[in-house]
Amino acid sequence: MGEAIVITSGKGGVGKTTTTANLGTALALNDKKVCLMDTDIGLRNLDVVMGLENRIIYDIIDVAQERCKLKQALIRDKRFDYLYLLPAAQTSDKTDLTPEAMVKMISELKQEFDYILIDCPAGIEQGYQNAVAGADKAIVVTTPEKSSVRDADRIIGLLEKEDIEPAKLVINRIRNHMMKNGDMLDIDEIVQILSIELLGIIADDDEVIKASNHGEPVAFQPNTKASIAYRNISRRILGESVPLQSFEDEKGMFSKVKKFFGMRS
Amino acid sequence: MTKSKQLITIKGTRDGLTLNIDDSCSFGTVLNELERVLSTEYMDEDAPMITVTIHLGNRYLHKEQEQELRDLIRSKHKLVVQAIESNVLLKEDALTWKxxxxxxxxxxxxxxxxxxxxxxxxxxxxxxxxxxxxxxxxxxxxxxxxxxxxxxxxxxxxxxxxxxxxxxxxxxxxxxxxxxxxxxxxxxxxxxxxxxxxxxxxxxxxxxxxxxxxxxxxxxxxxxxxxx
CATH class of the missing domain: 2.160.20.70 (Pectate Lyase C-like)
Incomplete structure (x- = not known):
């Protein structure tokens, strides 16, 4: 029996889809059976980030409205045997999907997969309701900006009303130099305001954009900052305890690294 | 009045009159008695308004009854009700208060x-x-x-x-x-x-x-x- 994790943020453009794709990839790298579910009906792009756009025949609405079987709509990843994608529909409307249909699909997927990652659309309307309906856990993605922290706070409040475990936090797009200068919200500050468990932090890395344009999640790359971060998060999901990444690698100065850890501990 | 106990006692203080109304008789009796007692009192036309405080004891009055009481006393010369006090409180009011x-x-x-x-x-x-x-x-x-x-x-x-x-x-x-x-x-x-x-x-x-x-x-x- 697998577990369903919804990845949400409230605000758009903070990296829900990228996070979903990369966590899925990272979990698959750990030999887990993973299914990615895109619930952003009408604005699908998880398939693009995964580079699977050209293989779509059926989509989630076809399954929900029983025009095809669930298995027929699942697309197997090019790189892994047990990473699948259930794409969103591009032509339908959000109201074509219902929470009941989601619960049904997810319980079916849970028989087959270890992890079902649900990519949630932005906003707190029907699309969000659908995405959250069948989830057991939730990951809230935010960036070190006031507006996205505010929306994350709103979403966490809404998630508390659902019957799921307390949400965990991923802080995306961290620019270390800005954070140091105080031009960006500090990690500690964000965690203090949102007061939920921090699952991981991801640096703002050009490689992420490059990789998703190539339809190849960055988590594949062996040693970029972002790929390590995503793989660390997936290990934490699997229950390992992995220390938070340090961002001080650029200069490679040992003393600075030490100082960084000293401040944190 | 044949009853030994007075239903209404009137006390004059510096702040005006205090009416103590017996709480064991019916409201109708209170009104009649009040009418009787107050009419017998002699009032000087030039005297200033006298404020009246009413002590109801363990009697509870509805809003309408309170108004009735106020109206009756107001209809007498120079008397105006300042406060109506009761030892009793509606459960509802008590809960709101709490x-x-x-x-x-x-x-x-x-x-x-x-x-x-x-x-x-x-x-x-x-x-x-x-x-x-x-x-x-x-x-x-x-x-x-x-x-x-x-x-x-x-x-x-x-x-x-x-x-x-x-x-x-x-x-x-x-x-x-x-x-x-x-x-x-x-x-x-x-x-x-x-x-x-x-x-x-x-x-x-x-x-x-x-x-x-x-x-x-x-x-x-x-x-x-x-x-x-």
Whole structure:
């Protein structure tokens, strides 16, 4: 029996889809059976980030409205045997999907997969309701900006009303130099305001954009900052305890690294 | 009158008349008796208005009955009802009263978009985040960070205060007064409280300790709550 994790943020453009794709990839790298579910009906792009756009025949609405079987709509990843994608529909409307249909699909997927990652659309309307309906856990993605922290706070409040475990936090797009200068919200500050468990932090890395344009999640790359971060998060999901990444690698100065850890501990 | 016990006793004090009405007879009897007693009294035309305080004992009067009583006394020369006092209280009223004077303890994060409304005083153990709102008819005490909006004394209680362990509010509202955070970036302050300053007619924020001088009633208030 697998577990369903919804990845949400409230605000758009903070990296829900990228996070979903990369966590899925990272979990698959750990030999887990993973299914990615895109619930952003009408604005699908998880398939693009995964580079699977050209293989779509059926989509989630076809399954929900029983025009095809669930298995027929699942697309197997090019790189892994047990990473699948259930794409969103591009032509339908959000109201074509219902929470009941989601619960049904997810319980079916849970028989087959270890992890079902649900990519949630932005906003707190029907699309969000659908995405959250069948989830057991939730990951809230935010960036070190006031507006996205505010929306994350709103979403966490809404998630508390659902019957799921307390949400965990991923802080995306961290620019270390800005954070140091105080031009960006500090990690500690964000965690203090949102007061939920921090699952991981991801640096703002050009490689992420490059990789998703190539339809190849960055988590594949062996040693970029972002790929390590995503793989660390997936290990934490699997229950390992992995220390938070340090961002001080650029200069490679040992003393600075030490100082960084000293401040944190 | 053959009855040995008088149904209505009248006492004159410096503040006017006090009517003690026996609580074992019917309301109709009270009205008749009152009519009789008051008509026999002689009133000087030039005398000033006399205020009357009525003690009902263990009798409960409806709003209409109270009005009837007031009307009857007002119809007499120079008499006006100042207060009607009764030892009895409706269960409903008692509960509202209790509700309004009780300190409610809530453990919760008030997140963006959430509004928590409380009748009476509230002790929030948790934070109020930006975009979140805590509304109370009484005082607000926050054991945590106040970063959102707190509105105390909503029913017009200007004596209400807002206190927080960490104070960095978007807005503070007390009764009909609103104050907002400055436009420049500012850090919060620890252990402070907001209250309406009578002289300046606006909300001021000061050290918690100042409440001892500014709102000494809080003490008695708290004690009343503790003793039920």
């Amino acid at each position: 509700n309004e004077s009780e300190l409610k303890v809530i453990t919760k994060m008030v997140r963006s978009g959430q509004v928590v409304e409380i009748v009476g005083d509230v002790l929030l153990i948790g934070d109020i985040n930006p975009g979140g709102k805590l509304v109370a008819t009484g005082n607000i005490f926050v054991l945590g960070s106040l970063r959102g909006i707190a509105h105390a004394g909503t029913h017009g209680n200007r004596q209400a205060v807002i206190a927080a362990s960490y104070m960095q509010p978007t807005q503070l509202r007390i009764a009909d007064h609103i104050s907002r955070s400055p436009d420049y970036e500012s850090t919060g302050v620890y252990m402070e409280c907001g209250f309406i300053d009578e002289k300046e007619e606006k909300i001021v924020i000061d050290r918690l300790q100042i409440l001892t001088q500014k709102r000494p009633d809080l003490n008695g208030f708290e004690r009343r709550i503790l003793n039920g």
